[in-house]
Amino acid sequence: MKKILALVIAGTALVACSSNKAPVEAPVASAPVVAPVASAPVATSHNSVYFAFNKYDIQDQYAGIVKANGAYLAANASAKVQVQGNTDDIGSVEYNLSLGQKRADAVKKALIATGATKAQVEATSNGKLKAKYDNNSSEARSMNRRSDIEYKSAQPAGYSTDSNGLPMVDGSVYNGTVTEGVQ
Numbered sequence: 001m002k003k004i005l006a007l008v009i010a011g012t013a014l015v016a017c018s019s020n021k022a023p024v025e026a027p028v029a030s031a032p033v034v035a036p037v038a039s040a041p042v043a044t045s046h047n048s049v050y051f052a053f054n055k056y057d058i059q060d061q062y063a064g065i066v067k068a069n070g071a072y073l074a075a076n077a078s079a080k081v082q083v084q085g086n087t088d089d090i091g092s093v094e095y096n097l098s099l100g101q102k103r104a105d106a107v108k109k110a111l112i113a114t115g116a117t118k119a120q121v122e123a124t125s126n127g128k129l130k131a132k133y134d135n136n137s138s139e140a141r142s143m144n145r146r147s148d149i150e151y152k153s154a155q156p157a158g159y160s161t162d163s164n165g166l167p168m169v170d171g172s173v174y175n176g177t178v179t180e181g182v183q
Helices: 002-017 060-075 093-113 138-144
Strands: 048-050 080-086 121-127 146-153 159-161 167-169
Touching: 048 060, 060 093, 080 093, 093 121, 093 146, 146 167
Parallel strands: 080 121
Antiparallel strands: 048 146, 080 146, 159 167
């Protein structure tokens, strides 16, 4: 009996020590995990606001693009936009739909604060369901963490979409740079 008990204890110890992998947990907004990566590319024309991993606060570097769109909407009552919140592929579908909605709502509130009306701005979430980039690297995932400001009516003359379907504006709408992806 003592030999069997000793074997069970030894076997349990071996199984418990056989894995050195940390358990995988769902992302938590208050404690994001960010891996260091190379600097993200810069685009001068995307009409998007990018977010850090698991965040939905608008960083200062995106204030210009928000203000430019808010001013255009304020000056053009017939213009309407849909703000589409997007995420990378880390986490569940449900979690990412919620996070995408929070990102879209944050941009909507900022647009309204800069002159747009509530009737001009619709906020929706794609979560991780309509990724524009393949999510196979931290850089690509960072480019999926964004809210796109897509014009649905009376868009500015300098508005278009790129080959990925991302909204773009030229210097007549916003004369600055938008950093793609935030780490």
